[in-house]
Amino acid sequence: MSDLRPRNRTSRLVRRRRTIVVTSIVAVAVLVAVVAAVAIAVAAPGKKAPMPVPSASGSATTTPTATPTPSPTPTPTPTFNKSAQSLDDPNSYWVVVNKLRPLAPSDFAAADLVEVPVPYVNQPFLRQVASDAVVAMFAAFHAETGLSMQSQSAYRSYSTQVRVYQGWVDSLGQAGADLTSARPGYSEHQTGLAIDINALPDQGCALEVCWGNTPHAQWLHAQAWRFGFIVRYPGDKTPITGYESEPYHLRYVGVQLATELHNTGVTTLEEFFGLPAAPDYAK
Numbered sequence: 001m002s003d004l005r006p007r008n009r010t011s012r013l014v015r016r017r018r019t020i021v022v023t024s025i026v027a028v029a030v031l032v033a034v035v036a037a038v039a040i041a042v043a044a045p046g047k048k049a050p051m052p053v054p055s056a057s058g059s060a061t062t063t064p065t066a067t068p069t070p071s072p073t074p075t076p077t078p079t080f081n082k083s084a085q086s087l088d089d090p091n092s093y094w095v096v097v098n099k100l101r102p103l104a105p106s107d108f109a110a111a112d113l114v115e116v117p118v119p120y121v122n123q124p125f126l127r128q129v130a131s132d133a134v135v136a137m138f139a140a141f142h143a144e145t146g147l148s149m150q151s152q153s154a155y156r157s158y159s160t161q162v163r164v165y166q167g168w169v170d171s172l173g174q175a176g177a178d179l180t181s182a183r184p185g186y187s188e189h190q191t192g193l194a195i196d197i198n199a200l201p202d203q204g205c206a207l208e209v210c211w212g213n214t215p216h217a218q219w220l221h222a223q224a225w226r227f228g229f230i231v232r233y234p235g236d237k238t239p240i241t242g243y244e245s246e247p248y249h250l251r252y253v254g255v256q257l258a259t260e261l262h263n264t265g266v267t268t269l270e271e272f273f274g275l276p277a278a279p280d281y282a283k
C-alpha cells in the first residue's frame with residue numbers, strides 16, 4: 001500500500017501533466033480552427049471586392065468580368081461598328097468628302113432629293129432623311145428657345161458649285177476661295193446631306209465665323225447630334241478639314257454616328273474614321 005501511494009502520487013502528477021498537455025493541445029487546436037474559420041470568412045467576401053480591378057486587364061476569368069463590365073460603361077454602343085456604312089459611296093450617309101476625297105462620280109446627284117419644307121433664303125433641297133431631320137431640328141429649336149432658323153443654302157449640284165466656286169475665286173483669288181468654298185466635285189453640299197443654316201430673321205453674320213456667337217449656333221453646337229447632324233468644320237480643326245470655322249454648316253450623318261461622335265468627343269469624320277488630314281487639294 002505504502003508503495004502504491006508514491007506510485008499513485010506519481011501517476012496523479014503524470015495525469016495532471018497529461019491533462020494540462022492535452023488541454024493545451026485542444027485549446028491550441030480550437031484556436032487554430034477559430035482563426036482558420038475567421039480567415040476563410042474574411043477572405044471570401046474580400047475576394048469579391050478586388051474582382052473588378054483585374055477585370056480591366058481582360059485576363060480575368062469569364063465569370064467576374066461579365067458582372068462589372070456593364071456598370072462602369074454608360075455608353076449604349078461600346079462596340080460601335082465603324083465599317084457599318086461606306087465612307088466612299090456618295091449614296092452612303094457616312095460618305096466622307098474633303099479636299100483629298102472628291103465625290104465619285106464628280107457630278108453625282110442623289111436620287112431622293114426633296115424640297116425641305118422650312119423657311120429659306122435659297123430654295124432648299126436635301127435627301128429625304130436629311131430633310132426630315134432638318135424639319136424636326138428646326139421645330140425642336142423653336143420649342144426649346146422660342147427663336148427661329150431658316151435654310152441659307154442646302155443641296156448644290158455640280159454645275160451650281162462651278163458657279164459658286166468661280167464667284168469666290170473672282171472675289172478672293174483661288175487661295176482665299178479654297179478656304180471658304182469647295183471646288184466642284186469636292187463639296188459636301190453636292191451630297192444632299194449638308195445645309196448652311198441662318199437665323200430667322202437674318203441678324204447678320206450669315207455664312208461668317210461670327211455666326212458662331214448667335215444662340216442659334218450655340219444650340220446647334222450642343223444639340224444637333226440628337227437629329228443626326230454634326231457641325232462639320234469646327235474652328236480648331238482647319239488643318240484636318242481644310243476649312244475655316246463654319247458654325248453654320250451642318251452635315252447629316254445619321255443619329256447613330258452623330259451620337260457616337262457626341263459621346264466620344266471626336267469632332268471630325270477624318271479623326272473618327274482614321275482618315276488622312278485634308279488641309280489642301282492634292283498637287
Ligand SMILES: [Zn+2]
Nearest residue numbers: 194195196249
Ligand atoms: Zn456649307
